[in-house]
Amino acid sequence: MNRYRPRPLFFTLFLWGLILNNLGGTDKAMAQTLHAYPTKALRFILPFPPGGATDALGRTVAELLQLGLKQNIIPDYKPGAGGNVGYALLSRAPADGYTIGLCSPSITISPGLYKNPGYDLKDLGAISLVANIPSLLVVHPSVPANNLRELIAMAKKNPGQLNFGSGGVGTSNHLAGEMLKYLAKINITHIPYKGTSIAMFSLITGETDMVTIGPPAALGLLREKKLKALAILRKERIPQLPNVLTSAESGLPGWELNTWYGLIAPSGVSPDIMSRLNFEMNKGLQAPETQRRLQNVGAEPMASTIQEFSDYIKSQTQLMTELIHHAGIKAD
Numbered sequence: 296m297n298r299y300r301p302r303p304l305f306f307t308l309f310l311w312g313l314i315l316n317n318l319g320g321t322d323k324a325m326a327q328t329l330h331a332y333p334t335k336a337l338r339f340i341l342p343f344p345p346g347g348a349t350d351a352l353g354r355t356v357a358e359l360l361q362l363g364l365k366q367n368i369i370p371d372y373k374p375g376a377g378g379n380v381g382y383a384l385l386s387r388a389p390a391d392g393y394t395i396g397l398c399s400p401s402i403t404i405s406p407g408l409y410k411n412p413g414y415d416l417k418d419l420g421a422i423s424l425v426a427n428i429p430s431l432l433v434v435h436p437s438v439p440a441n442n443l444r445e446l447i448a449m450a451k452k453n454p455g456q457l458n459f460g461s462g463g464v465g466t467s468n469h470l471a472g473e474m475l476k477y478l479a480k481i482n483i484t485h486i487p488y489k490g491t492s493i494a495m496f497s498l499i500t501g502e503t504d505m506v507t508i509g510p511p512a513a514l515g516l517l518r519e520k521k522l523k524a525l526a527i528l529r530k531e532r533i534p535q536l537p538n539v540l541t542s543a544e545s546g547l548p549g550w551e552l553n554t555w556y557g558l559i560a561p562s563g564v565s566p567d568i569m570s571r572l573n574f575e576m577n578k579g580l581q582a583p584e585t586q587r588r589l590q591n592v593g594a595e596p597m598a599s600t601i602q603e604f605s606d607y608i609k610s611q612t613q614l615m616t617e618l619i620h621h622a623g624i625k626a627d
Contacts, residue, residue, distance in 0.1 A: 332392060332568050336367035340388075340396035342381025344374040348428075348511060348592040352556060353397050355588050356425055359579030360395075360572070376413070377401045377465065383413035390563030395422065395572065398559050400467050400615070403608060407616030408465040408626045416612065421604040422558040422569055423576040426594040429553045430471055430528040431536070433513050434505040435498055436520065443526040443545035446505075450481035458484040460503035462491035465626060470615065471507040471528065471552045473622040478549050498522065509554060510535055511593035528552055535593075555597065557604055573601050 337360070341353045357368040373381035378401035388394035402419075405412035432443065438457075440446040450457050461469035464487050472485055486503050488494040495512060497503045499521055507528065514535060516522045524539045528551050532541055542550040558576055560569065579585055580596040589596055599607070 332571060333364055333366045335393065336369050337364070337392075338388075338394045339368050339370050340381050340385045340394065341370055341372050342374060342378035342396065342398070342401075343372070345372050348509070348594075349399070349556075351592050352426060352589070352594060355585065356397060356556075356558065356576070359582075359585060360575055363575030363579055364571075377405060377408075377463075379405055379409070379413045382419065385559065386414040386418035386561060388561045390561040392560065392564050392568035392572070395558060395560045397425070398557050400554060400611065402559075403611040404465055404467075404470065404615045404619070406612055407619040408624065416608065418562050420560050420562040420564055420569060421601055421608055422560055423573045423601065424597040424599040424604050424607065425556045425558055425576065425580070426589055427553055427555045427597050428509045428511075428592075428594045429533055430467070430507045431510050431513055431524055431539070432475075432505060432507050432526045432528065433498070433517070433522045433524050435501050435503070436523055437501060438504050438523070440525065441523070442540055443542065443547060446525055447479045447481055447547070450479070450483055454482040455484060457504045458486050459505045459507075460486050460488055460494035460497050461506070462494055463487050463489060465619070465624060466491070467552065467554055468494070468507045469624070470618055470622075471550075472505075473618060473624065474552055475547075475550055477618070477621060478547055507552075509593050526550075556594075557599075557608075569601055 339357050341350070343349050353370065357370055361368040373384050378399060381396060382398065382402055385394065385396040406416060434440065434446070438446070440449050459472040461472060463469065468491060469485060469487065472483065475481070476483055488497060491508065494503070494506050495508060498506045499516065510533060513522060513524065517524055524536055526542050526545050527533055527536065527539050528542050530541055530543045530551070532539065542548065558572065560572070577598045580598055586596055
């Protein structure tokens with residue numbers, strides 16, 4: 296999989312500067328609309344429960360938009376069904392620019408996993424990518440492999456004996472394991488749990504052999520030698536673990552499956568309002584304080600145009616659907 300490469304923030308803002316400096320005629324009316332919006336608070340649907348790194352990311356996004364739009368952004372937590380409850384609610388909200396939401400890879404997984412996830416992607420509009428959290432492959436210390444190449448060789452020599460834990464059927468770390476099986480042509484057993492934290496506990500106790508997880512959840516355990524890190528699922532290494540090879544360096548360049556977040560709205564919101572939201576989001580992401588806060592939860596800021604994010608959602612949905620069908624994954 297080719298990981299989306301975000302457009303540099305300064306380039307996005309430069310393009311906006313050119314557009315706004317060359318407005319004329321009808322475009323001036325659009326500019327007036329941009330300055331008039333919003334006139335009241337925005338509802339911000341978060342399809343996950345409060346607490347944890349994802350919630351911290353959501354609150355950071357809300358604060359950035361509140362600063363840029365100069366209106367209150369009111370978080371509305373709507374967890375359930377892997378994000379489907381929140382996405383369905385957002386898809387049916389008025390397309391007036393006053394209801395927006397945060398999405399994750401689950402929005403591209405559910406269409407292939409459920410016959411009726413409760414929403415249709417055509418009813419949701421892309422605003423901007425926000426952040427990305429890379430995935431890390433970690434194993435129990437008892438696993439006699441020190442890198443991804445050795446793990447794959449071990450799995451090929453002992454088919455079906457290694458296993459991997461996940462936060463449940465259809466979760467990102469489940470699909471990461473299925474992608475590893477497909478690309479490396481190995482046979483490892485999936486063990487689903489009711490949440491990633493439980494899967495991590497099972498790994499620490501030695502009940503499972505491996506899990507893919509965001510680096511923040513693993514760094515302390517790695518320092519205490521309770522886990523071993525074998526690979527980072529991307530093309531570039533990460534500063535927190537500079538000695539851990541990437542999947543590409545380990546001979547498996549297609550194994551890239553990370554957790555990204557983006558801003559969405561009901562489809563039908565006027566293009567000028569969507570552009571305003573995109574501009575404010577990308578502008579806020581370039582602030583050093585924002586980047587520091589994102590780094591604290593293991594995330595990297597990402598900038599994108601509306602079209603880039605829309606295309607990314609489509610490509611990821613196609614990839615996830617193909618992977619789900621290939622692996623024969625069925626929703627619980």
